Amino acid sequence: MESKILKIKDFNAYYDDAQVLKDINLSILKNNVTAIMGPSGCGKTTLIRAINRMHDFTPNARMEGEILLNNEDLYQMEPIIVRRKIGMVFQRPNPFPTMSIFDNVIAGYKLNGIKLSKEDRNNIVEDSLRKSAMWDEVKDNLHKKGSFLSGGQQQRLCIARALAMKPEILLLDEPTSALDPKATAHIEELISELKDYVTMILVTHNIAQAARISNYTVFLYLGELVEYDKTNKMMTTPKDKRTEEYLTGKFG
């Protein structure tokens, strides 16, 4: 029996008066990769940004319903605590351009003013870079600027930065859509390996990618959750007609 780390209950989202998420109910299982799939504009980004409360900065966004992290309502918690427990990786790699690779990895501690001993700092940096499969590539250049890395490396650096906070959940919003195929393959491999440490929710446009690396898949369509199932089951025998049409490329 796998434990449910995150429960989304009767969740609605609006921008101004337009409803973009309709009555979403969804439970995410711990130490799995859950892919969120669906055509452009169906609300994937809106849903995953709701999970770490990034909408707090969008003045015209309004959320209704509950999201429970280990049975505690995120919207009753301090948003800052929520974001430390639920990390996020964005579509475009966004390392801090003024910081070295080392400082980028521990940026979450530095910027928050959390004091660490030198030993802890070094351990966290090495551990996070190892988990994001970057340690060997950058261990000799830790004090160089992160913005000189390739796009794929920058994205892995961003993953390392998120992992350094030891989050319970990692949200990834189309993390490979700005990368070339080789870098994409590298990140996909990484995501598969990271399952042991962290629960991941991955937004993707790419059906093949969802099939390769996710255990569960959510299909969203026009703001509705159409289907949620084990990935291999959904890919082979979708229950809903709309899922089938999406998977066979009828729209998207």
Added chain:
Amino acid sequence: MADKLENIKSGNMGRGNLSFRIFKDRLFKIFVFVISGLATIPLLLILFYIAKMGIASINWEFFINLPRPPGEVGGGIANALVGTLILILTSSLIAIPPAIALGVFMSENKTKSFSKWIGSGVEILQGIPSIVIGIIAYVWVVRPMGGFSALSGSVALAIMMIPFIAKSTEETLKMIPLHLKEASMALGVPYYKTILKVVMPAGLSGIVTGVIIAIARVAGETAPLLFTAFGNHFMSYSIFKPMNSLPLLIFNYAGSPYDEWHSLAWGASFVLVVMVLLLNIISKILSKRWKVKF
């Protein structure tokens, strides 16, 4: 279709053949070159003339001596030099914190109507003639304090610097991509720390450049100092007393009937021009050096 392709290949697009168009192109380039050359001639002449008149009076004494009474040779501009430095320092201290805060506020609250009001206010302030700002500082500072002072002059210069620095800070911070801010927020960093530790450092080169250019602009201002800092024939280090500055010295001595004072004024002009030039060069170098690539 095939016809058109042939035309493109032979460079025969529309009217005129290729060599004629290249000729026109050359002609236009030469024209632009000559015109811009002509336009810079007066500028170079001014610089040359100031240098010629100024360098003659510059030597070590010129920097360390006070002005002498008419008829005596060997006077210097030490008091004006010190005065300009103190005025710039004081006005920067007054102007920089609120100006940067204003710039941050305007770039962070683009959509709020309150911030648009402030934006127009800043623009209007930028357009007010400097002599008027001098009068305002006279009414606000000189009268209540009961006398001319370097402080009142600094207030006048600060009022001129604030809109400029605020605008350049706003423009700089607006260029900083949102995804950088989101990266910080997503790590659980509070909003104000994100602004202070992520957004502002990323815009540091632009902010500093704006400050330096603002200083270069007010360094040569005379009008706002006429009834505030007022000028002083002697050395003064107190911001509560009247103080001389390079432009005030130039203004007072160039209008005098004495040759010695004229040459002091030329020397001071040269020093002022070099100072402003240096500030501009420094700002260019810094903005390149500290440029952040996103």
